Amino acid sequence: MRMLLQVLVSVHLITIIISFVFIAQEAGASMTKPGCPEKCGNITIPYPFGMGKGCYLNRNFEITCNMSSNPPRPLLLQEVQLLQISEDYLRINDIVHHSCFNKQSGKTNSSHVPYNRTHHFSYSHTQNEFIAIGCDIFAYITEDNSKTNATGCASLCNTDEDIATDFSSSACSGIGCCRTYLQTDISRFYLKMRSINMITPIWTSQPCGLAFISERNFSIRQYFNLSSKFLERNLYFVPAVLDWSVGDVSCPEAIRRKNYACGQNTYCHNSIQGQGYKCHCSKGYQGNPYLANGCQDINECNDPDETFCLKIALCTNVPGSYSCTCPTDYHGDGKKDGTGCIRGKHPHLLSLVLSLGVGITVVPFILIATSLRLYRGLEKREKKKIKQKFFKKNGGLLLQQQISSSKESVEKTKLYSVEELEKATDGFNLSRIIGKGGLGTVYKGMLSDGSIVAIKKSNTVDEKQLDQFINEVLILSQINHRHIVKLLGCCLETEVPLLVYEYVSNGPLSHHLHDEGHVYRISWKNRLRIASEIAGALAYLHSHASTAICHRDIKSSNILLDENLRAVLSDFGLSRSIPLDKTHLTALVQGTFGYLDPDYFHSGQLTDKSDVYAFGVVLAELLTGEKAISFDRFEQGLASHFRSAMKQNHLFDILDNQVVNEGQKDDIFAVAKLTKRCLKLNGKKRPTMKQVEIDLQQLGRFQEQFSCQNSMIQEDFSQQQTCQDDCTVSERSHSYTFGPATEEIVQDIEVLFS
Template identity: 55%
Template sequence: MELKVGVILLISILFSFLKLQETRTPMAKPHCQKECGDIIIPYPFGIGAGCYLDKAFEVLCINKFPLVSLLVFLDGSTILHISLDRAVVHAKRQSNVYCYNQSGEDPTTSASVHLNQQFSISYTRNKFVAIGCDIFAYILDSGSRNYTSGCASLCDDPNPVVDLTATSCSSVGCCQTTLPKDITSFDMRMFSINTFNRSWTTKPCSIAFFVDNKNLSSYTFSISENIYPDLFAFPMVYNWVIGNITCHEAHERGNLVCGMNSDCIDNAEGLGYWCHCKQGYQGNPYLPSGCQDINECEDPNTSPCQNGAVCFNTPGDYSCRCPNGLVSDGNEAGHGCTHKQARHRIDVAVSLATTSAAGALILIAFGSLLYLKLERLKRNNIKRKFFKRNGGLVLQELITSSTASALKTKLFSTKEIMKATDNFNESRVLGKGGQGTVYKGMLPDGSVVAVKKSNKVDQDQVGQFVNEVLILSQINHRNIVKLLGCCLEYEVPLLVYEYVSNGTLSHHIRNEGDVPKLSWESRLQIAGEVAGALSYLHSCASTAIFHRDIKSDNILLDENYRAVVSDFGLSRTISLSKTHLTVVVGGTFGYLDPDYFRSGQFTEKSDVYAFGVVLAELLTGRKAVSSSSSDEGLVIYFQALMKQNSPFEIHDALVANDGQIGEILAVAKLAQRCLHLNARKRPIMKEVAAVLDQLRRKQYRPPSPRKLKQQLQLISEKVQ
């Protein structure tokens, strides 16, 4: 028997040696260059024709000292490392540089990046950073042209030194922000927010870049130094996937890339897939025979077999055999090799353990039932806690009291909200914004509502929530969205509004979604109704309300083109005796009042400024933020034309053909007043509403007797 074990041991050693030779398989395809300098280039990446999966994974190796590897579809980025296990590429990419010209002008600059669909910038591993003084850097999605992420960097010291090794960006000479999920095509842009043009002599250039979170604290910048793009290339992380189909689809089509002894894993966050070697194998899963068996028996010092057991390597696994006179499996995780008598004692112990395990299972079952009951009680307690913290008891008392007979707010339960929105189904999403997501819901009585679920809540201002709900629920204005109720059993209170069916003003101005273009009469009507609603909020309500986020996306239209002001997520109430609020800057870029941006003090004139931008949109049909890097923003464009006495160039073709020239000119001059940089020189909303109302009244002209007779005859025929 000992001889037999010896022969088996010899065979195992020879088999292990052969397997060791097999595992020395290169990571690249046969006859292909596997390295560029000290950078390993594994398949599906490759250098040269026939060495990569497709053009998206082509790598250029530049034969200069030091060797540099460039990935073609990553905007010429220099590769630092390619990981097959994590499906990422570490690379260096040059920063985007923005400089004043000698005349002190600050033209907006941008850099467009269009990645192959199989690559994206990792939103978990990177941050967007801007270094400079008095700048705002941001990212625009090249497809939707939506503003997705950005930050502002200001300077009090004319020559600050930004030391990221000591602290993170704090908006003084430097700012940073997180990235949106899976961006592949975007424009990186910057512009100056310094109205005094002092930066040409002191700090003419600024930079913006993506950088790996782990490398963020490795740089020090002096803003007073000249900044050149070639001097600043930063490490960042790209994600990659294979193809744009699932594993099942690739298998059905017969073009699955995964080799033998590997598993295919679908990308849970989008299209494409990855390959991983099965347990017990290692190597490159993208090569036909890239995953080789791991020889667990190769090193005697780390052998998994114990107590003299012989280790036998098998494909993807191993086994252990005990010498003569010993029994058991010999595994490290098992009992090891033991004598037969000792084995009997072990069997008895196993029997006792089995009996104990059965009793334990009964206890576990009982404990599980108890746990479920306690969890249900815990959830109910959490709901009651949120309900109480969000002011539910106070609101409930006011609703039921006789003094609040006019209050018609309903308190919805979690169960009612979940049923109305189909558990917040993605198919029910009406829109997403910086403050939250709006879902379409249906109540048991069949009425359609809009449910707003905020992204986050400021605990310092939860106390004001009840007061705002009370005010909004008692507002009865036809041009302000009607608050039907709220749900206070979530950490973030949910608001239930009336559903307005005809989309947003923004969609109609720019004909998005095949909607008809607005006539001049409709535009003037919408402007007047929005102005009237804001005037009511500022001065006619019992407590003044500042909206703080007026924009065309927050103005809804019904089937009769009635304007409805919505989204009060940033709104604040203020005593009529006060003139301003001091708050953290918030709102939508392109509509922000410059005074508010600089001082942090929001006044009623800040809403007036945002309304002026909406008027400019109605006149021009252009977006507040330009979708082209070569064009200036809407406010700058509009004010420049008005300053040049060219008001008739501002309107789009439909307005020019449909509107009265005098009315168009009057609205343009009103918009110019609303957009005045000095807030004190802007009109109040009551005056704006009065001007627009007067224009609408002049627009109505009584029909002639002949036309009136024709209309009466037509009505008579319809009645008959």
């Protein structure tokens, strides 16, 4: 044992000698490309950004220094004022949108303000928030490519002083000012404001409103002077934070390319946006990871107070790390968080001489073998620590606690390894993306057993989204229904959590209804069946599941279709369980604009009737083929557009041509009447999902009976037909029994078609 200790001491001595010979002293490194200007005013411009030809990576990162300002101001792409550039974010001065009510015309002058950034720059959902200031306004932003996904809030007032009151409290809680978080990083979007009640007297004295994206914890009072009519000013700028990345592909693909932007001693990290990547210095290095030799070794031994070695141990810097050597008569790793230095017995002189000789002879072999073993061991231990860290960060402990304390039987959810899911998606290759939403990106993957799955990769998780992630796992683990997506498992070892679902091959219903380039159009018969299947799934959630569940985000993009156009309900991130002894749940208003229940929006009380309203919007989409929110209509919300058409007896003017050509008028009107009842502004007057399911099933059964006839039943429902298989069908007016949600339909048919 003593001989072995002496050999180790010898190895450490030789290691120190080699380190001093081959390791250069750390030198300060510039963050700017050599030969290029380092600053504009008092702001450092690090590469890949740069000023002047050849100083930036490409045109997307070109900085112009406005020398006419004092101090000079850097501008990105000649228009965006930069306040700060860091390794992960850009802090910018961003414009404030304003909208004013014209008392004489009775209209609101509110322009469509597009915010267009390249995919290299996006508003960070973890660093920013959306704020609206004004009286009786509803402000929101919608993604440019999908106008149904929106984030917004409402600001109400009773008096002029309400704005000043909410400013002074810094709460911005909905009285004169409101704020909400972004659901995901966004590069391109429209910002809009609408008045809630334009006849309110408050609009006479405060006719304008403001809306903008700003960095979190933004001090409104600091930027807006309340002593003047600040709402009538035309231009304001507020600080906002942009996430940035380089390239157009993910890390696995980028590393294989010649134009890979990361230098030596770096690692690559995929952008949250899905396109592009980021470079970071490896552990033990610091500097600019985008320069060829920008990441320099950190000399951990420079500051004795900051080193991780014990004071009695000798600290030796090595590339990317350091080592601690205990003095003679001690053994151990010498580290504060390790085994430290343990005093041993005094060695004999002969043993010391022999061990020194042996050490000098075998040291090259031992040094190489030990170094490789230590490196692999440290790398393995570091990966394990990182996985454990992510497991805790992604709510693994909380999820385990919730499952163990759940009174209901929760199916065992499989825990996948990150390596297995990376292999299944080719390193989360962009070509594997099959959908993106407010809470994450969905990839198509193939597991080792050959099964095809859908893997949902959440956006960067904050505390709020963590609750949504855990909520989705718990709810889906308790549900077993053929029209509700099946959760197969999850992975918590990555920076963002991953959920693994059954793969539903035909994509969301919204693509089939709204994508003009879609070759196949859904028939009237299939539309009716899809509506019936989703109604059944919701009825199950509301009344047949072990505990009542409100989905809270029913929309056509959350209804998936398989190869046989079987409908499957998905995305339970916003769902909430309602105790059986309660009729409602008071909850923060969340959902998708265009589908959001106005009763829930105003009261904050969540009931199963909120899902009924959203389902009514989906029914309107199936009937009209139009989107829930559209800037091309006078009434942008499909719900109000549909109600107006029904009220004015213009239903057939807004129906999809395929519905008109294939459907029977009384069937179409039956569904339209049901849709109208689902869209009642007063939730208590809406039918239950069970009632809706029964009515749609009855319509579907009659459709099946009717399809086997050789000729069409006449419109007066009086002629009896014979089936090809010798079955008989009674007169249409007797074969369909109207349920509680469609009563009085017959007497309304003549009104519609007169």
